[in-house]
Amino acid sequence: MARFSQLSAVAFTALLLAACAGKAESPAASATEPTAAATATVASAPVPADDNLNATLWMQRSVEYAGSTETAFALAKIRLNEALKDRRWTAAPAEQTGNFSNLPPAIICDVDETLLDNSAYQAWNITAGTAFSNETWSKFVAARISTAVPGAVEFTNYAASKGVKVFYVTNRTVDGEQATRDNMAKLAFPMGGNVDTFLMANEQEGWGSKKGSRRAVIAKDYRVLLLLGDNFGDFVDAYKGTEDDRKQVFEASATHWGHDWIMLPNPSYGSWEAVPYKFDYGAAPDAMRDAKRKALTSWSGQ
Numbered sequence: 163m164a165r166f167s168q169l170s171a172v173a174f175t176a177l178l179l180a181a182c183a184g185k186a187e188s189p190a191a192s193a194t195e196p197t198a199a200a201t202a203t204v205a206s207a208p209v210p211a212d213d214n215l216n217a218t219l220w221m222q223r224s225v226e227y228a229g230s231t232e233t234a235f236a237l238a239k240i241r242l243n244e245a246l247k248d249r250r251w252t253a254a255p256a257e258q259t260g261n262f263s264n265l266p267p268a269i270i271c272d273v274d275e276t277l278l279d280n281s282a283y284q285a286w287n288i289t290a291g292t293a294f295s296n297e298t299w300s301k302f303v304a305a306r307i308s309t310a311v312p313g314a315v316e317f318t319n320y321a322a323s324k325g326v327k328v329f330y331v332t333n334r335t336v337d338g339e340q341a342t343r344d345n346m347a348k349l350a351f352p353m354g355g356n357v358d359t360f361l362m363a364n365e366q367e368g369w370g371s372k373k374g375s376r377r378a379v380i381a382k383d384y385r386v387l388l389l390l391g392d393n394f395g396d397f398v399d400a401y402k403g404t405e406d407d408r409k410q411v412f413e414a415s416a417t418h419w420g421h422d423w424i425m426l427p428n429p430s431y432g433s434w435e436a437v438p439y440k441f442d443y444g445a446a447p448d449a450m451r452d453a454k455r456k457a458l459t460s461w462s463g464q
């Protein structure tokens with residue numbers, strides 16, 4: 163500790179000196195010639211604009227993102243412990259019918275951007291100047307290179323250590339199931355033992371992108387303690403609608419948020435992004451962007 167303080171004092175002094183030197187020099191330097199950084203910007207080729215640059219940079223590089231996900235999982239751990247003690251507790255009231263109080267406990271987790279970090283795919287789209295496509299996404303899934311969202315491995319293993327079955331209800335499709343299992347096993351997520359805990363989209367009849375039918379299958383045999391996701395559709399089936407429609411459903415679920423439904427941050431993609439252009443994924447990129455700009459609430463500038 164003493165050594166740390168000493169080093170910190172030395173480092174602080176050096177920083178102070180550097181700052182003072184910078185302050186003294188900068189006006190003269192800016193009056194005569196551009197700074198090195200400005201020269202580099204002017205000299206380089208135009209940089210293509212991409213709507214996902216800031217979101218992806220934040221998710222890949224910021225401590226603010228890691229802090230947000232760690233916070234969500236820390237809350238999830240507290241709620242898990244509360245839920246284990248309260249046998250009336252269920253996170254799936256729509257699907258959990260009958261007497262569920264003595265069923266074994268489970269949690270239901272979405273995968274992408276809830277437990278797995280696929281920002282390398284977003285980053286590739288930015289640098290390649292491309293957008294999401296099923297073809298490139300399938301190749302990315304097959305590469306098995308997703309990393310773990312900060313806090314996700316620790317939290318899911320904590321749940322498993324308490325005898326809670328960890329289910330993965332994902333809209334990755336069944337052809338990507340083995341790659342997803344391999345990727346998650348490599349990252350040390352709980353793999354379910356002798357229970358099939360991976361419920362992929364279209365794996366069975368009626369398992370579409372809406373997740374209620376898959377939650378119902380789990381809720382027949384387990385008491386569902388928590389839902390975790392990064393998208394409204396990880397919690398409710400009525401996620402495709404106007405902004406007002408979604409707000410109504412959101413507000414009707416008010417008691418769940420932060421209690422038995424834990425939302426992870428994802429500014430990069432999700433159903434929220436498609437609301438302004440009415441989920442018309444075939445629209446021209448400029449039409450989508452125009453609809454999103456028109457949805458903003460703006461200061462007048464006066």
Ligand SMILES: [Mg+2]
Nearest residue numbers: 272274275392
């Ligand atoms: Mg997701």
